[in-house]
Amino acid sequence: MSARESHKTAGFVLRCLNYGESDLIVTFYSSDFGKLKGIAKGAKRSKKRFANVFEPFSLTNIMFTRKSRDMLAFIEACDVIEHYRPIRENLEKTLIASYFIELADHFNPEGKKNEKVFELLRSFLALLQEEKASEAAVRFFELRLLKLAGFEPALEGCISCKAPLTNGNSYYFYAREGGLKCASCARADRCDQSVSAGTVRTLLMGKDMDIGKIKMVALGDSLAAESRNILCGFITHVLGREVKSLKIMEQVRRLGAD
Ligand SMILES: [Zn+2]
Structure with missing residues (x-):
């Protein structure tokens, strides 16, 4: 033996x-x-x-x-x-932590070491433990994990005509191509919701923002909805499956909104 x-x-x-x-x-x-x-x-x-x-x-x-x-x-x-007791004593925080964990599980193959993923989990769970649960933290976690897994969405400008992001313009996110298109490059018959340049700028800012500053970011309703649409749609597309904990989190969020 x-x-x-x-x-x-x-x-x-x-x-x-x-x-x-x-x-x-x-x-x-x-x-x-x-x-x-x-x-x-x-x-x-x-x-x-x-x-x-x-x-x-x-x-x-x-x-x-x-x-x-x-x-x-x-x-x-x-x-x-x-053990993250303050997280476990709060339903919303528990759902978010479970979502972080499920994403880390889905996006990482077994046996491949990436200390940055470990650090990402550690820093975002600490943030969740100490601060109020926030939609911004969830979105910024998604962006950072996508980047570490090699699926960073292209948000700097239009992926077709290469025009840089311009304030005041509307954009459309194409999950299959992993990036944004400007209104003129997006198909006219498309049914996806548009995204404002302001939402895109917030995501760009959040992906590298110092972790200590995330608690100061509050996403307004439309900004939160647009960021959620882009990132959750993209994650589901990349994984080719539904993320269970995301679905539960969304159901609870809608209950809370009623
Ligand atoms: Zn374009």
């Missing part, structure tokens, strides 16, 4: 599945190994070894062994670094 190598890393819990009578299969986003999947043997029985550590979006210390990179890891021990 070949020896298993032993490792230690920090990781966010992305998902947790029951496996058999007593085991759990847990997927993490870790700082040193990227997305990592492992089995916690006896986790459902051993409260001492794994006391409530496998809750979604918890940040944990993981000790694991595995024979090779492409094999399931054996989680030997795991303890919580940050």
Whole structure:
């Protein structure tokens, strides 16, 4: 039998599945190994070894062994670094954190390390923990994650005629082409909603803005709706699937708006 190598890393819990009578299969986003999947043997029985550590979006210390990179890891021990209690005590924040985690899961293949994704999760969960839940933070997280995953939308100007973004003009976002078109390049028969240059500028500003300043950004209703349309539509298009937590978040938002 070949020896298993032993490792230690920090990781966010992305998902947790029951496996058999007593085991759990847990997927993490870790700082040193990227997305990592492992089995916690006896986790459902051993409260001492794994006391409530496998809750979604918890940040944990993981000790694991595995024979090779492409094999399931054996989680030997795991303890919580940050449980994000203030997030869990608030429904809106919990939904947002779950959405961050689901996106990080969908956009990252297993075994590919990207410390920036780990840092993105850490900084945005800290922001969510400390500040009021905000639509701006959700949109700016989406933009940053898209960029790290290699799907940054082209928002600097029209992707057809290359004319730069001009204040006062309306634009249309083409998810399939990943960018904006000006009103003259957009098809006349299109049914998508237009986007104002102001919305686009806000997104451009938000994608690199210092994290500490995000709490000062409040999106007005139309700006929020336009940004949501662009980014959520684009994410669904890129993934080729619906994002479950986004759907729930939207349902709750509409309930709140009634
Ligand atoms: Zn154009």
